[in-house]
Amino acid sequence: MKGAFSENSSIFGESLLNNILPSHTYGYVSGGNPLNIPSLTHQNLIDFHSKYYHPSNARIFAYGNLNLEKTLDYIDGEYFSTYYPIDNSYSRIPNESRWLEERKVHVVSRFDSMGSPIEKQNQIAIALLMADITDINETFTLAILSELLIKGPNSPFYKNLIEPNFSGGYNSTTGYESQVKDTFFAVGLQDLKVDEFSRFEEIFDKTIKEVIANGFESDHIESVLHNIELSLKHQSPSFGMRLLFNCTSLWNHDGDVVSSLEVSKLIQRLRKNLHENPKYLQGKVEQYFSNNQHRLTLTMSPDENYENNMKVAEKKILDSKVKDLTPKLKEEIFNNGVNLEKSQKAPVDNIHLLPCLALEDVQKNPDRYTSKKEFLSNIETFQFPAQTNEISYLKCLFNGNSLTKEEILLIPLFCDVITEMGTKSHDYKDFDKIVTSKISGFSFKLHFAENLKDAKTYNLGVLMTTHCLDKNVDDLVELAEELLNNFSITDVERVKMLIENYLSNLSVGVTQSGHLYAMQSAGGLVTDSAALKSKLSGIEHIDFMRNFTQSTPTEKIIKQLVTIGKKLFQQGNLKAALNSGEDQLDQFSKSFEKLVNSLPKSQATLKTNAVNLLSPKCQHHVMNIPVNYCAKAFMTVPYSHPDHPKLKILAKFLSAKYFLPVVREQNGAYGAGSNVGSDGIFRFFSYRDPHSVKTFEAFDKTYEWVKGNSKELNDQSLFEAKLGVLQQLDAPIAPGSIGGDLFLHGLTQDETQNYRKLILETSLEEVHEVVEKYFKEKPVNYGKCLLGPENELLKNDSEKWEEVKTGV
Structure with missing residues (x-):
């Protein structure tokens, strides 16, 4: 579901103005007027803007710790000095003509073998055109309305559409879209029967009438505004880039970006409007939802013959095109193909034109953080003082060693359900209302971590995270x-609804992230720990959960979930991390100790989860999709081994110099590459791949390619690969995430810096050595995985492929 106030939203730009710009950003210029920011000291940026500014096309934004003068000189010399500004006012996008009556459209879609039964695999959505993107106050108000209408158990649409449990929950279109010229709101459901379409439309209209008549509860409004306040202060590593990208749409339409960032003023204006007119929001609902004829109802149903019909239609078009080709045109097309292949294989000789860092630019180690470890009531507690902008962060890791095998497989469902059921003192609606008015909410997720120093063991459990303003600790x-x-x-009907929604959401995104699922499954064919991990979060998890919930009564599932909670939430299983301002940590620790002392006392369960290597295996998950996702995996060495950073560099090199040009550019896959995990499993992958057999051949011939193209592995490509690895290692860390590697994986700063040092010191000879050591001979333990449609070519493969009918 789209979140109007998610981390991606540009409305949180106020924290950029208040906190980020002075220390990290040089500033930006728009509309001829530089922002009045004290830290904007680069006069050359202002001079540059004055020289080339034109109201219709000048947009300059400098983000990050840039060598600004050098960059601007490069842009000036290579581009701006040889061009003159043009008037592009004629290309501005006009507003949509408003419809005089609502419209309805029905489309067919591909049947998803991973999803619900075909009779329930239907979707419906109602969308309404809203305000112009440049109307900052109006779009802010509509974003607030979206939150009030759809988010959480106290929202009207949740009460009327989700709780009755006749669908699989909201679909991906639901929310307020504010990144287009004419913004729009949509709400839709997935996985429902065709005869429920009319019921959805009736409930939609009924809900709108109820809101207009009754309005919103004041504490519901305050909880939404509290989340905005909290999000204004919360910092993420990609905050600036996300803000920039989200401002782009408004900027492109000549909107007032600065006003959109001044969220406090927008909130004040909203509060003023509500004070002067308590029915202000009801009026907006009436204006945009009830009296709005620009409304589209879109329904979609699967067709088992969709794929065949698509192929017939494509063949018909292709035949008609080929029929009209003259011999001369055919020859021209053939020659174009030959020339394209030559250009794809030709060496790139102009990369010197691209701006690039030098190795000396990244020699310095990242700043070290301060940490302290205490035992509060015998609970290992890490404290990380940081500039958190008056926010306190809590992480609680509960060891899952006391759980049975079946209980472990239910951890993902437990994490999804535990925050949605309320407590013995508060039902789920009241508890949600209290939580959202005080903190960010509780997040529970599976924690599965291989031992970085010993590939033969791993840990698993549940990680709970939350944060709040310091005053609310x-x-x-x-x-x-x-x-x-x-x-x-205890509520059986609610648990049934949550399980239905959980199952519906599991298969969403498989086609967008199929390569990740394929890599996870391939790794699961190498070690039993990776196999368990895949069964907890991979393709196998979808089949397991569907079969388990169909064969197990809900009452029994509830008992198992309760048992999991009782086993996990004990003192002996807990360790914690506190991130807060230095002056706040002592108080935070004292408050947290109260939580520790409230938990049932127990002895820690000491158990080592052993990792076993598996025999080579190839697996084809047959899915009703038109493209393939390929992966191969084999075991090397874990993070702490001296060869691991060399393998990390090699993976980057292979991705850029081998898999990208061969698998992606020549064989037609949308993407391809390789990586090595901290668990020591080296993985190859391809994304949306039309030629799976060719790709697996490319994976298998990695050693031969490296030996036959030794000139590719030179000082320049080694340098580029190192930069690629360092880009990941040196990525910014948000204040609330400082110390995460130490807390979750036991990885100290010294070990991290030593790993980084090894990256910088790796030589060409050492990379060639790991190629010989790990790629020359066929690995003893490896796995191959293919997600995709039926593939006759695999039946002729020398390796035996196990066919898995996924979703059947």
């Missing part, structure tokens, strides 16, 4: 205490 602890000690999973 005591409330955070009380709410965590209430949830962990008094969680209540």
Whole structure:
């Protein structure tokens, strides 16, 4: 579901103005007027803007720790000095002509073998055109309305559409879209029967009438505004880039970007409007939802013959095109293809034109953080003082060693359900209302971590995270205490609804991230720990959960979920991390100790989860999709081994110099590459691949390619590969995530810096050595995985491929 106030939203730009720009960003210029920011000291940026500014096309934004003068000189010399500004006002996008009556459209789609039964695999959505993107106050108000209408159990659409449990929950279109010229709001459901379409439309209209008549509860409005306040202060590593990209749409339409960033003023204006007119939001609902004829109802149903019909239609078009080709045109097309192949294989000789870092630019180690470890009531607690912008972050890691095998497989469902059921003292609606008014909410997720120093063991459990304003720390602890000690999973009908939604959401995104699923499954054919990981979060998890929930009564599932919670939420299983301002940490620690003491006492369960290597295996997950996702995996060495950083560099080199040009550019895959995980499993992958057999051949011939193209592995390509690895290692870390590697994986700063040092010191000879060591001979333990349609060519493969009918 789209979140109007997600981390991606440009409305959080105020924190950029207040906190980010002075220390990290040089500033930007728009519309001829530089922002009045004290830290904007680069006069050359202003001079550059004055020289080339034209109202219709000048947009300059400098982000990050840039060598600004050098960059501007390059842009000036290579581009701007030889061009004159043009008037592009004629290309401005006009507003949509408003419809005089609503419209309805029905489309057919591909049947998803991973999803629900075909009779329930239908979707419906109602969308309404809203305000112009440049109307900042109006779009802000509509974003607030979107949150109030659809988010959380206290929202009207959730109560009327989700709780009745006749669908698989909201679909991906749901939310307010503010990145287009004419913004729009949509709400839709997935996985429902065709005869429920009319019911959805009736509920939609009924809900709008109820909102107009009754309005919103004041505490619901305040909880939404609280989340905005919290998000204004919360910092993420990609905050600036996301903000920039989200401002682009408004900027392209000549909107007032600065006004859109001044969120406090927008909130003040909203509060003023609500004070002067308590029915202000109801009026907006009436204006945009009830009296709006620009409304589209879109329905979609699967067709089992969709793929065949598509192929017939494509063949018909192709035949008609070929029929009209003259011999001369055919020869021209053939020659173009030959020339394209030559250009794809030709060496690139002009890369010197691209701006690039030098190795000396990245020699310096990243700044070190301060950490302290204490034992609060015998619980290992890490403290990380940082400039958190008046926010306190809590991470609680619960060891899952006491769980049975079946209980472990239910951890993902438990994490999805635990925050949606309320407690013994508060039902889920009241508890959600209290939580959203005080903290960011609780997030639970599976924690599965291989031992970085020993590839033969791993740890698993549940990670709980949350954060709040410093002033609300005591409330955070009380709410965590209430949830962990008094969680209540008793409402059978609600659990059924949550399970239905969980199953519906599992298969969403498989086609967008199929390469990740393929790599996970391939790794699962190499070690039993990776196999368990895939069964907890991969393709195998979808089949397991569908079969388990169909064969197990909901009442029994509830008992298992309750047992998991009771086993996990004990003192002996807990360790924690606190991130906060240095002056706040002592108070935070004292408050947190109250939470620790409230948990049931128990002895820590000491158990080592052993990793076993598996025999080579090839697996084809047959899916009703038109493209393939390929992956191969084999075991090398874990993170702490001296060869691991060399393999990391090699993976970057192979991605850029081998798989990208061969698998992607020549064989037609949308993407391809390789990587090595901290678990020591080296993986190859391809994305949306039309030629799976060719790709697996490319994977298998990696050694031969490196030996036959030794000139490719030179000082320049080694330098580029090192930069690629360092880009990941040196990525910014948000204040709330500082110390995460130490807390979750036991990885110290010294070990991280030593790994980085090894990256910088790796020589060409050492890279060639790991090629000989790990790629020359066929690996003893490897796995291959293919996600895709039926493939007759695999039946003739010398390796035996196991066919898995996924979703059947």
